[in-house]
Amino acid sequence: MSKKAVIVLSGGLDSTTCMGMAKEKGYELYPITFHYGQKHNREVEQAKKVAEYYEAPDHRIVNISFLNQIGGSALTDQSIDVPTDMDEDEIPATYVPARNMIFLSLASAYAEVIGAEAIYIGVSAVDYSGYPDCRPEFIESMNETVNLATKAGATGSNMVIETPLIDLTKAETVKEGLRLDVPYELTTSCYNGEEEACGECDSCRLRLKGFEEAGSTDPIPYKG
Ligand code: ZN
Numbered sequence: 001m002s003k004k005a006v007i008v009l010s011g012g013l014d015s016t017t018c019m020g021m022a023k024e025k026g027y028e029l030y031p032i033t034f035h036y037g038q039k040h041n042r043e044v045e046q047a048k049k050v051a052e053y054y055e056a057p058d059h060r061i062v063n064i065s066f067l068n069q070i071g072g073s074a075l076t077d078q079s080i081d082v083p084t085d086m087d088e089d090e091i092p093a094t095y096v097p098a099r100n101m102i103f104l105s106l107a108s109a110y111a112e113v114i115g116a117e118a119i120y121i122g123v124s125a126v127d128y129s130g131y132p133d134c135r136p137e138f139i140e141s142m143n144e145t146v147n148l149a150t151k152a153g154a155t156g157s158n159m160v161i162e163t164p165l166i167d168l169t170k171a172e173t174v175k176e177g178l179r180l181d182v183p184y185e186l187t188t189s190c191y192n193g194e195e196e197a198c199g200e201c202d203s204c205r206l207r208l209k210g211f212e213e214a215g216s217t218d219p220i221p222y223k224g
Pocket of ligand 1: 189190191192197198199200201202203204205
């Protein structure tokens with residue numbers, strides 16, 4: 001029987017790279033995508049294409065769009081604009097309160113149901129936006145928590161939260177992805193979610209810088 005991994009798949013560059021990495025490790029891929037009340041549906045649409053590309057047998061799209069009732073993020077709250085200027089010292093308005101804790105809770109529930117031994121999440125502690133839920137300390141703590149909270153953990157089949165990008169810069173992630181033939185043309189990163197990426201938001205800039213430093217060109221279309 002093949003071993004299974006749940007991949008938290010947003011349809012972005014990092015999580016799609018995780019699909020390629022988990023595949024290389026020999027896992028059968030079980031992507032889970034969350035509709036968490038983003039202002040646009042773009043990520044979910046691209047995640048579907050990525051899941052199809054990898055011929056994932058069961059792509060779960062879980063609607064937790066009620067998170068926009070909590071708001072507090074430029075990505076989910078209509079009253080907060082997406083910022084275009086990155087201030088290195090501050091946690092930006094695109095931070096979604098407790099998002100990775102919520103995602104990993106649900107991903108661990110799914111992992112338990114299908115008997116997966118690993119959960120992949122594409123967080124990086126190097127080139128990131130200062131989000132507290134991308135820190136290694138959080139991942140370690142959450143790994144302990146999901147094993148304490150689940151039947152799988154209690155009965156000895158521990159789950160491991162895998163964060164293969166945690167020490168990688170965006171450029172290193174892109175290089176690794178290109179080596180693994182990750183379909184970056186199917187991914188989306190722009191916070192604005194339009195057909196053509198804006199090239200100006202934090203996420204676009206980080207992505208473009210990553211491709212440039214990796215000596216490659218981003219295959220997705222940009223405005224202008
Ligand atoms: Zn953008």
